[in-house]
Amino acid sequence: MTPGQARRVYDRLLARHGPQHWWPADTAFEVMVGAVLTQNTAWRNVERAIANLRADDLLEPRRLLACDTAALAVRLRPSGYFNVKAARLQALCRWLVAAGGVEAIAGWPTEKLRHALLAVKGVGPETADDILLYAFHRPVFVIDAYTRRLFSRLGLCAPDAGYEALRHAFERVLPPDVALFNEYHALIVAQAKHVCRPRPCCADCCLRADCPSAGSGAVERSAG
DNA sequence: ACCCAGGGTCATA
DNA sequence: TATGACCATGGG
Numbered sequence: 102m103t104p105g106q107a108r109r110v111y112d113r114l115l116a117r118h119g120p121q122h123w124w125p126a127d128t129a130f131e132v133m134v135g136a137v138l139t140q141n142t143a144w145r146n147v148e149r150a151i152a153n154l155r156a157d158d159l160l161e162p163r164r165l166l167a168c169d170t171a172a173l174a175v176r177l178r179p180s181g182y183f184n185v186k187a188a189r190l191q192a193l194c195r196w197l198v199a200a201g202g203v204e205a206i207a208g209w210p211t212e213k214l215r216h217a218l219l220a221v222k223g224v225g226p227e228t229a230d231d232i233l234l235y236a237f238h239r240p241v242f243v244i245d246a247y248t249r250r251l252f253s254r255l256g257l258c259a260p261d262a263g264y265e266a267l268r269h270a271f272e273r274v275l276p277p278d279v280a281l282f283n284e285y286h287a288l289i290v291a292q293a294k295h296v297c298r299p300r301p302c303c304a305d306c307c308l309r310a311d312c313p314s315a316g317s318g319a320v321e322r323s324a325g
Numbered sequence: 326a327c328c329c330a331g332g333g334t335c336a337t338a
Numbered sequence: 339t340a341t342g343a344c345c346a347t348g349g350g
Contacts, residue, residue: 123331140332146348147331181347185333225333245331290331298350 102257104274110255111281114288118295121287124235129203131160132236136228137189138180149179162202166194189223196221211239226264234286240277243286244268247293254301 126132134154138147151160153176159165165173174187196217200206206214211233218229226244233239244267253260258267275281 136331139330141330141345142332143330143348145330149348179347181330182332182345183347185345189333223333227332231331243331247331286331293331 102252102270102274106257107271107274110252110257111285111288114292115284118288118291121284121291123283123287124231126235128160129207129236130162130197133193133197133232134160134165134190136231136235137193137223138177138186140182140186140228142181146180150177153177153179162194162197166191166198185223192222193224207237211237211241214239215241226268230268234279234282238279240272240279240282242268242271242275242282244271245286245289247289248286251289251292 124132124135126135131151135147135151138150154160154165157168157176159168159173159176168191170187170191173190174183177183177186177190180186197203197206200217206217209217214237215229215233218224218232219226224232230241230243233241234243244264249258249260249262249267252258252267253262258270262270271285275285
């Protein structure tokens with residue numbers, strides 16, 4: 102992937118979908134909670150679980166950690182996998198409190214913070230990078246299944262590209278710009294919701310102007 | 326009824 | 339290292 106290719110795809114996504122204003126949260130800790138809750142889960146359902154936590158004043162590390170795990174799971178019910186996610190949230194809080202809280206880890210260098218997050222049970226690469234980018238404003242490019250699907254359709258990466266390889270592919274060709282990375286990942290998610298169902302209509306579904314289901318939002322293909 | 330959603334862990338070969 | 343099973347609710 103060249104810098105020009107990465108930039109042109111971004112321009113097309115932005116023209117098509119507009120700014121996405123991610124991450125929808127009031128605090129860094131709320132981003133961390135949302136990043137765990139949204140694992141393989143529609144954001145709509147995550148919002149309900151977060152509303153439950155807010156109603157019980159649990160959007161704070163020590164109180165969430167002190168909460169009975171079974172009672173926490175009940176509040177997480179709408180976001181699915183509630184038993185798993187209750188344990189994962191508390192594992193994250195256990196580490197966070199031991200590390201000195203959000204203010205303390207905010208001062209850590211990105212690599213140290215990334216390794217520490219990945220060591221928490223229930224935090225994988227994508228969740229860690231969501232937290233690094235959207236909670237701590239580090240220039241880390243978040244990869245997900247949509248990114249791999251879209252860019253392999255565009256012929257810009259292998260269909261089975263690994264997480265780290267793909268992340269470095271983006272970070273190599275784009276400037277380490279937090280605002281750019283923020284918008285880019287959000288736009289890829291927005292684009293995914295736009296793919297023709299039940300089957301993609303074309304290789305770069307649906308970024309091309311002549312896509313049968315593109316409608317009026319279509320943009321011209323960028324010159325090569 | 327079926328498939329998917331802003332993944333990750335664990336057991337098995 | 340590489341699959342498969344599992345977690346579980348809500349919307350199309």
